[in-house]
Amino acid sequence: MRLPPAILANTEEVLREILRFTAPADVTLSRYFKDHPRLGGRERGAVAEAVYAVLRNKSFFTDFAGSGNAPMRRLTLLGMAEAVGAESLGGLTEEENQFLARIAQIDRSLLSPLMRSNMPQWLFDKLVAQFGEQETMELAAMLNTPAPLDLRVNSIKANRDDVVAELATAPIIAEPMPYAPLGLRVLKKPALQNLPLFKSGAIEVQDEGSQVLAQLLGARRGEMVVDFCAGAGGKTLALGAIMRNTGRLYAFDVSEKRLSKLKPRLARSGLSNVHPVVIAHERDAKVKRLAGKIDRVLVDAPCSGLGTLRRNPDVKWRQQLDAIAEMQEKQMSILDGASRLVKSGGRLVYATCSLLNEENDAVVEQFLATHDDFQLVPMSTVLAEQKIPLEMDKYLKLLPHKHNTDGFFAAVLERKPMAAKPAKAAEEDEQ
16 A cells, blocks of 8 residues: 655655754654654654665765755655655656666665765774774675664563563564573564553563673672663663662663653563662762672763664764764763772673774773773673673674674673781781
């Protein structure tokens, strides 16, 4: 069944706003759909998919839509054709049909590497310097496809096999993931909000890479744990379940708005060991009170977000080169602040969803150079401890084209156990 012609006008209207890059694409889309309640589910899906298709293929589409009249209309047509197929579009002129047919004949493999990558020049150059051109092209090809829908089974309420069986009755096909022991990958993208499994808190939407990060912390029953940049709390909830709802788990964030999104998820989850706390900054008094008392700290630091381009393709166009250096400075400051919480022998995981060494390896190496009371725990050791079947060396580096997750980096740092004082020195202290 063809889409009504008016959908093209809706798509063009919201696309025009999104391409100003003044706000995240998903925020702009949500606001637009709220303002246009008459759009049905199918229409909203088509508009969203067309917008994301344009964002993923912006270099290529812009090059071919730019000539002639109404380039925004042409961009809209290309996005919609990519998302739902040209045959689903109604109300096109003969010229527009010919235009789409002509573009469909283009052999994209003959385009320049930069145009095929659909990245800004600065990002393409950085990735080529880091990975080489061939791997950058493999990475770019994967980043320009939609991400899968990943779920985490809440082990407080359900087990994975039972969830697979119940989803199948919906009918929704879900397959166990290779790395996350409670992860399921859903085929297609069904609406989950009305499922009893979702309403009861038995499942949460969470990328497999994000689930692996929570596991790396190695949190145990009864421990004191901090999720330092908790955001909407996806990893917090995973940690709470890993701790079997025991101990004390703090969810820190500087954004009250982000933390407020955790509340309904927390209510569904059945967890009572989670304590959300809004902090002003990494040196907040609420942080200082816990200095040296925490067993494990997770720092999923604010970053460029370039590992999430399958989900958020607008990030590559909104992000600027000069922001990376500022980001690195902020990451260093947050890591330094969070490290003060860690007790002797405790662990800290530094993580980002960035692909760039400046935000990853470089931050950890700078931290270790200025904090001789911490040491790196090789990722190979941690993965073996947690029985995660991944081959890594010093750091975790998950890449979409290799692991079919979002792009993630993680390093595990341990505060060196304090040496016991010699008996004589201890006696002198007591006198």
